[in-house]
Amino acid sequence: MFGIVAIVVVLLLAVFAGLISQLVGHGPNEVFLRQMTNEVGLPKGPNAHFWFGADLAGRDLFVRVLYGARVSLLVAFVATGISVVVGVTLGLAAGFYRGKVDTVISRMTDVVMTLPVLLLAIGLVSACGSSQQGCLGGTLKPGVRLVIVVIGLFSWPYIARIVRGQVLSLREKEFIEASRALGSGNMRIMAREILPNLVAPIVVYTTLIIPNNILFEAALSFLGLGVPATTPSWGVMLSDAGTVFTVAWWMMLFPGLFLFVTTLGFNLVGDGLRDALDPRTGR
Amino acid sequence: MKQHWRYLATVAVVALVAAACGGGGGTTGTETPSGGTPSGGIPAGGTLMLATPSDIQSGWDPAKEYEIIAWEVFRCCLTRTLYSYTGMGGPEDTAPMPDLATAMPEVSVDGMTYTVKIKPGIHFGPPFEDTEITADDFITAFGRVSSDVGSQGGYPFYFSVIKGFDDANGDPTKITGITAPDPHTLVFELTQPTADFPFRLTMPATAPIPAQAAEGHIKDYGRYLVSTGPYMWEGSENMDFSVPAEQQKPVAGYEPNRAWILVRNPSWVNERDTDTLRPAYVDRIEVAVGGTVEDLANKVDAGEIDFVYGATPPSTQLQKYLADPELKSRLHSEATGAIRYITMNLAIPPFDDIHVRRAVNYAVDKDGLRRARGGDLVGELAGHYIPDMLTGGLNQGLDPYASPNGQGDLNKAKEEMKQSKYDSNKDGICDDPVCDNILTITDKSFPYPEQNAILTDNLAKIGLKLDVKMGDRYTFMYANCQDPTKKAALCPSVGWGFDYADAGTYGEPLFGSVGIGSSNYSNLGASPADLAKWGYSVTDVASVDDMVAKCSPMPIGQDRVACWAEVDKYLVEEVAPWVVWLFDNNVVITGPRVINWTFDASAGIESLDHIALEGGGA
DSSP: OHHHHHHHHHHHHHHTHHHHHHHHTOOTTOBOHHHHBOTTSOBOOOOSSOTTOBOTTOBBHHHHHHHHHHHHHHHHHHHHHHHHHHHHHHHHHHHHHOHHHHHHHHHHHHHHHHSOHHHHHHHHHHHHHSSTTOBTTTTBOTTHHHHHHHHHHHHHHHHHHHHHHHHHHHTTSHHHHHHHHTTOOHHHIIIIIIGGGGHHHHHHHHHHHHHHHHHHHHHHHHTTOSSOTTSOOHHHHHHHHTTTTTTOTHHHHHHHHHHHHHHHHHHHHHHHHHHHHOGGGTO | OHHHHHHHHHHHHHHHHHHHHOOSSOOOTTSOOTTOOOBTTBOOOSEEEEEESSOOSSTTOTTTOOSHHHHHHIIIIIOOOSEEOOOSOSGGGGSOEESSBSSSOEEOTTSOEEEEEBOTTOBOOTTSTTOBOOHHHHHHHHHHHTSTTTTTTSOGGGGTTBTTHHHHTTOGGGOTTEEEEETTEEEEEBSSOOTTHHHHTTSGGGSOOOHHHHTTOTTTGGGGOOOOSSEEETTGGGOOTTSOGGGOOOOTTEETTTEEEEEEOHHHHHTGGGOSSOOOOOSEEEEEEOOOHHHHHHHHHTTSSSEESSSOOOHHHHHHHHHOHHHHTTEEEEEEEEEEEEEEOTTSTTTTSHHHHHHHHHHOOHHHHHHHHTSGGGEEEOSSSSOGGGTTTTTTTOOTTOOGGGSOOHHHHHHHHHTSTTOTTOSSSOOSGGGSSEEEEEEOSTTHHHHHHHHHHHHHTTTOOEEEEEEOIIIIIIHHHHOGGGOOSEEEEEEEOOSSSSTHHHIIIIISGGGTTTTOTTOTTOOHHHHHHTTOSOOOOOOOHHHHHHHTTSOSSHHHHHHHHHHHHHIIIIIOOEEEEEEEEEEEEOOTTEESOOEETTTTEEOTTTOEEGGGGO
């Protein structure tokens, strides 16, 4: 229950961040230097008008945390979507066709899983983010899109493996034989017979991948390689806090708390769904 | 200038008090610590422990390095030149003094020939300690500077006035304008009168180099540098130039991205009477490379290092030292003659419109930018481009875009914007599509992200929406701001200091078309043909080449100063290619051991050869 409540609250705050910002009267990038920084540029803490205090540029941290939820959730959901599409497709193909197809896809999965993900992501984002043109002929340019693609590229193996295992089991069932006997081709069997039976594990593991991807984005942003620094992001905020948290504890507390609550919420929901939907738990 | 004298007085008092009250142990003015001769009660000896966040850019090659932090080390420690500076601060510190030369040059009546006599009997450091410095060694150095490869990223344009220099491309024999009638005489023949030529002979690229050491090291001489100064790289004596260049081992004292270690140059110690400019109190200088500014600040607080070299203290540390009267005396802030500014590309709409550029000048919260950098300590708000110390104060107080407390004036900004062709409904907000996604290229390190936020907020209020791209200063920011084909509209993370104390070092590289592609980010003076070649739709931009050409050859003196002041005034009022926001200060926090703190006004940074350690570092 806590997980669901946490996710719903964070989602609502992200969706209504713009409205809340207008009600508070502070934009996410609006600077309040004189009110919220001191003579040497250090930020001031929470008060009646700035509930979470300000950051180093004198911006309202409360509003930025809400907008940061948008970025973190957007990146996480879209990247997860990419990894689910890729993972399900490859896992389905590997489990259904078996043989050489399975061998190739499984080895590819193994390779991607053994790669040092964070280091490679850092390298890719650095290489494509170091120039305006990006890389791959401008396909991957610095920004949110690059982060989404990178995260999606490294997250699909987990889903692929789960799906492959499920498909290996399902393809031997009688209803598959029956469908084949009725003249259904492979694509129809995969789409109409197997895939619907994979919804439960896909939903469960998707829910569990989301918090990982939220943290992945935060880590890249923390290292200065994620979303542009002008875009509110929990990871960027935590990175900014690193140099001044001894005198500006709020810069670390609030983004960190939201990040913690959001990832905990998704983990709890994922665990709950797994308990509810996995027949092997005996429910 | 006044500020320098106040600091010298303060430093002198501190030094005297420190010497009188000096803790248990340590030398006094009457003792002779290792390697040095005491001078005026200031103890010599010890190891100066420093740290710097990042390495220099060109491997310590004197023909390539073009940064203050490198130039100071060359001046104080590694390279003597024909002329140099006292490093003492004060008005005399910005005038060249004879160093390896016996006296100021003899100049022909037409101003085109300079004859310099070299002090005899001065030797290179190890492993050339038996080799006397002669005229040919200077010619070797100029040969390297004339090479496209040898001077890449440097400043060879200063020497184009020497006959044959531009055609030499690395062959010193082709520089017909430099001759050596005898081993201790150099004659420079110029293509035009160049009143500041003695200043150019203070630059590190002109330091003598043994021909054998230069051979095979056109790209990487810095790691094989043979010293002529009070210090040398540790391990210099082990360099072996008798083997082919590719088999030679670089000097041990410079470990790229890890450490710079300087030890006394025995040749200089033996001949120190020939050097009236450098006291060189400490025996050894160790600079650890790497770490964040915050980490290094903590080390200063803990007494592990004496100060951070080449980086402004973080605001958390500034706050602590400002608040504590006992610590405040260790906080130093001196005017450098440098500026910080935001460039606008005149060839990119909407910045091709003078009213937009003026609107930007009014809109920017300069005090806010300064606050983000550390507050009042980091410098005075600027209102014009060339620092007053270079224009005799003729433009002191000039600030056509002044605003209350320097916080920006939105009303005036809007009034200016209304006159622009990019404000169709004349409401003071830029509404043309060119006002969106303005490509802004910046440095990603402190304090630029915070300053970007301020700038973005300021300019959004007049309808200018920035597309900010942040990256490494050298591989990203400079690469995109210097290259006109990259079409950076705004470059806000830039600064400039004089190469020597003459306004021409601002004028030509920053405002002249010769500076396009290196330091003129606004593309001032770009020709229509060049603009078309680079892919710009704008066909015509402002130029001050005529004014620069008028001032450059003028003799040193009041007329020259007035000429440059006029260029400054014209630019800021009639062209406004920049928003200049700070006359920069050098801010340093020193550890408790440091005494005789001295600011090198010629470089705009602390003077490493004048700093001493309490008790000689004991």
